[in-house]
Amino acid sequence: MTTTENGPSGPNWNPEIEPFLAAAARGTLLVGHCRDCGQYHFYPRSMCPFCHGTNTLSRPSAGRGHVYSYSIQRRVPEPYVIAYVTLDEGPTLMTHIVGPAVLESVHVGQPVELAFRDETNGARTPVFRPIASGSSNTR
Numbered sequence: 001m002t003t004t005e006n007g008p009s010g011p012n013w014n015p016e017i018e019p020f021l022a023a024a025a026r027g028t029l030l031v032g033h034c035r036d037c038g039q040y041h042f043y044p045r046s047m048c049p050f051c052h053g054t055n056t057l058s059r060p061s062a063g064r065g066h067v068y069s070y071s072i073q074r075r076v077p078e079p080y081v082i083a084y085v086t087l088d089e090g091p092t093l094m095t096h097i098v099g100p101a102v103l104e105s106v107h108v109g110q111p112v113e114l115a116f117r118d119e120t121n122g123a124r125t126p127v128f129r130p131i132a133s134g135s136s137n138t139r
Contacts, residue, residue: 025123025124034048036048044056065087068108071083081106082095083106
């Protein structure tokens with residue numbers, strides 16, 4: 001990610017991430033999948049980080065997972081939660097947990113679902129919000 005005087009400006013351009021960015025713009029999170037070893041990985045890329053094979057493809061994530069670990073950033077004007085979320089498909093990614101009262105309620109193991117935050121540069125960033133008890137997945 002590059003930085004300007006006004007903060008983050010978005011990811012550095014790389015042809016491998018174009019499908020990821022295009023999918024995010026449509027509200028879909030892509031994860032990588034290796035056809036040789038069957039492992040899912042994040043971020044999608046052409047070489048599998050598990051078997052080093054190049055028989056990979058990007059697949060849409062179901063957008064559900066759980067909080068693996070988190071940290072509440074309080075020494076900023078607007079406190080926020082940064083977390084590692086493990087997707088149901090297996091990969092773990094760093095993200096933000098968003099939603100009302102999330103600072104008081106976030107916890108390890110908490111079920112979460114995908115949402116997207118619109119950035120000032122036009123990009124859409126995948127974030128996650130807690131799943132309310134009995135909630136259905138409505139992205």
